[in-house]
Amino acid sequence: MTGTLTIVGVGPGRPELMTPAASAAIADATDLVGYGPYLDRVTTRHPGQIRHASDNRVELDRARHALQLASHGRQVAVISGGDPGVFAMAAAVFEAVEAGPSEWRALEIRVEPGVTAMLAAAAEVGAPLGGDFCAISLSDNLKSWTTIRRRLEAAARADFVIALYNPLSKARPHQLGEAFALLRETIPPSSVVVMVRAAGSGEVRQIITTLGEVDPGTADMRTLVLIGSSATRLIAREGKAPWVYTLRRDVEGGR
Amino acid sequence: MTGTLTIVGVGPGRPELMTPAASAAIADATDLVGYGPYLDRVTTRHPGQIRHASDNRVELDRARHALQLASHGRQVAVISGGDPGVFAMAAAVFEAVEAGPSEWRALEIRVEPGVTAMLAAAAEVGAPLGGDFCAISLSDNLKSWTTIRRRLEAAARADFVIALYNPLSKARPHQLGEAFALLRETIPPSSVVVMVRAAGSGEVRQIITTLGEVDPGTADMRTLVLIGSSATRLIAREGKAPWVYTLRRDVEGGR
Numbered sequence: 154m155t156g157t158l159t160i161v162g163v164g165p166g167r168p169e170l171m172t173p174a175a176s177a178a179i180a181d182a183t184d185l186v187g188y189g190p191y192l193d194r195v196t197t198r199h200p201g202q203i204r205h206a207s208d209n210r211v212e213l214d215r216a217r218h219a220l221q222l223a224s225h226g227r228q229v230a231v232i233s234g235g236d237p238g239v240f241a242m243a244a245a246v247f248e249a250v251e252a253g254p255s256e257w258r259a260l261e262i263r264v265e266p267g268v269t270a271m272l273a274a275a276a277e278v279g280a281p282l283g284g285d286f287c288a289i290s291l292s293d294n295l296k297s298w299t300t301i302r303r304r305l306e307a308a309a310r311a312d313f314v315i316a317l318y319n320p321l322s323k324a325r326p327h328q329l330g331e332a333f334a335l336l337r338e339t340i341p342p343s344s345v346v347v348m349v350r351a352a353g354s355g356e357v358r359q360i361i362t363t364l365g366e367v368d369p370g371t372a373d374m375r376t377l378v379l380i381g382s383s384a385t386r387l388i389a390r391e392g393k394a395p396w397v398y399t400l401r402r403d404v405e406g407g408r
Numbered sequence: 409m410t411g412t413l414t415i416v417g418v419g420p421g422r423p424e425l426m427t428p429a430a431s432a433a434i435a436d437a438t439d440l441v442g443y444g445p446y447l448d449r450v451t452t453r454h455p456g457q458i459r460h461a462s463d464n465r466v467e468l469d470r471a472r473h474a475l476q477l478a479s480h481g482r483q484v485a486v487i488s489g490g491d492p493g494v495f496a497m498a499a500a501v502f503e504a505v506e507a508g509p510s511e512w513r514a515l516e517i518r519v520e521p522g523v524t525a526m527l528a529a530a531a532e533v534g535a536p537l538g539g540d541f542c543a544i545s546l547s548d549n550l551k552s553w554t555t556i557r558r559r560l561e562a563a564a565r566a567d568f569v570i571a572l573y574n575p576l577s578k579a580r581p582h583q584l585g586e587a588f589a590l591l592r593e594t595i596p597p598s599s600v601v602v603m604v605r606a607a608g609s610g611e612v613r614q615i616i617t618t619l620g621e622v623d624p625g626t627a628d629m630r631t632l633v634l635i636g637s638s639a640t641r642l643i644a645r646e647g648k649a650p651w652v653y654t655l656r657r658d659v660e661g662g663r
Contacts, residue, residue: 164427167429168428169427169428169429169432170427170428170429170521171427171428172419172424172425172426172427172523173423173424173425173426173428174422174424174425177424236523236527236531237531237535238527238530238531238535238536238537238538239527239537240538240656243531243534243535243538243653244535244538244539244653244654244655244656245656246535247534247535247538247643247651247653248653248655248656250643250651251641251643251653258643258644258645258646259645259646262651263531264530264531264532264534264535265531266425266523266527266528266530266531266608267523267527268427268491268521268522268523269527272491272493272494272521272522272524273521275493275519275521276491276492276493276498276518276519276520276521277519279498279502279519280492280493280498280499280501280502280519281493282493282494283493283495283498283499283502284499284551285542285543285544285545285559286542286543287540287541287542287543287563287568288540288541288542289540290540295656295657295658296539296656296657296658297658300567300658303566303567304540304566304567304568306566307562307563307565307566307568308542308562308566310562311558311559311561311562311563312555312558312559313542313559313562353521386506388502388505388506388513389513390513390514391513391514396502396505396517398498398499398502398503398506399499400499400503401495401499401500401503401550401551402550402551403550403551403552403555
């Protein structure tokens with residue numbers, strides 16, 4: 154039997170946010186490959202299905218392992234948080250394919266999209282991604298901090314809403330603070346900042362603040378950070394957190 | 409009974425890409441409000457549920473209508489393609505709330521996220537969004553072409569992968585060509601361009617080409633356009649379209 158490999162986005166956390174197509178891809182697999190906590194989100198057990206859990210820092214190894222299984226005729230699902238194409242497993246799999254044996258190019262490889270953290274975080278607070286936006290991973294494990302700085306500066310100057318993935322970790326605790334300091338050079342301290350932890354899970358926590366007031370110490374690796382554009386606004390509500398949204402149009406005097 | 413309003417993302421087209429949470433929100437509604445073709449994607453009929461179809465150009469009117477229904481105690485679902493927060497209905501609803509009567513702020517308003525077109529398009533061809541990326545709507549119905557140009561230039565100079573929504577329409581047939589011309593001033597003609605029409609539907613069609621060769625005439629309003637960064641690569645396959653992916657790391661000599 155010909156092997157297949159499907160890179161499956163299981164969404165941000167709550168099972169109700171995983172698409173039926175993703176659930177079906179998981180049900181059809183003989184082997185599940187993934188980072189332990191993402192595998193744990195797959196609560197449905199299928200008889201005979203094998204789970205291969207790995208830790209989070211070995212994406213290329215995990216991708217190669219999955220490709221080897223598929224090349225031996227297995228039906229493999231690589232389990233990815235959120236959407237597999239956004240700072241997740243899909244790019245690692247294709248990188249492994251390009252560098253790997255030519256028979257891997259004959260495999261049937263598919264990507265099952267999912268709700269990425271940025272969309273779940275935005276939905277929790279309103280519609281902050283209502284205008285043009287960009288998504289930047291602050292992790293410099295694979296790219297240089299110079300590249301990240303350059304993209305932050307460009308995004309701020311062009312008045313994008315900015316979504317930050319992987320804002321900090323134990324190994325790099327200072328990057329989110331540095332990113333905020335850099336953004337303050339270009340955009341006003343009154344700019345809206347939203348930090349949503351564990352968006353789209355059962356245990357979401359959100360902070361709505363400003364670029365001038367934000368404390369980067371309140372974020373961790375599960376936090377998605379959104380920095381508003383000049384068109385991002387708050388709608389005050391009695392006894393509740395404000396809604397945050399971005400106007401679809403330019404604002405007068407906008408950056 | 410207190411009215412509620414949920415802005416529901418039905419995903420890119422195929423029912424299997426709509427989340428169970430979105431399906432549940434639709435099932436619970438007494439009234440569905442939306443652009444006709446999006447309403448048509450909701451094939452499950454619920455007894456007594458009322459459908460309010462409108463055309464595509466009246467987003468604020470549609471939002472106000474939905475809010476009025478909710479303020480009269482109805483359980484309203486606003487049906488939005490893709491993800492409601494990305495160039496869709498959520499921002500229009502909150503804009504209407506901010507400008508509307510204060511009692512609208514007391515309504516229970518929720519956003520149900522979905523798979524936005526950019527993610528579905530990327531999944532069709534591989535992992536082109538594997539690096540930092542931005543999303544820009546080329547529609548100048550609400551913002552100026554000057555703003556759009558400025559964001560395109562910034563995105564090109566900072567070497568983002570670029571996703572273009574609403575690339576052109578009958579009323580503005582020249583904007584995608586102008587956008588490509590502008591990008592050619594900064595990024596090389598060899599840059600990968602992907603055009604995916606009706607991504608995530610049953611009738612997807614894709615073109616993989618370069619910035620130097622691309623024909624904007626092959627796009628329409630249902631096309632999602634992706635322009636690669638310096639780290640975007642093709643993996644050739646025998647007898648099949650190449651896979652497209654973006655390296656997670658910087659490339660030497662990258663822009």
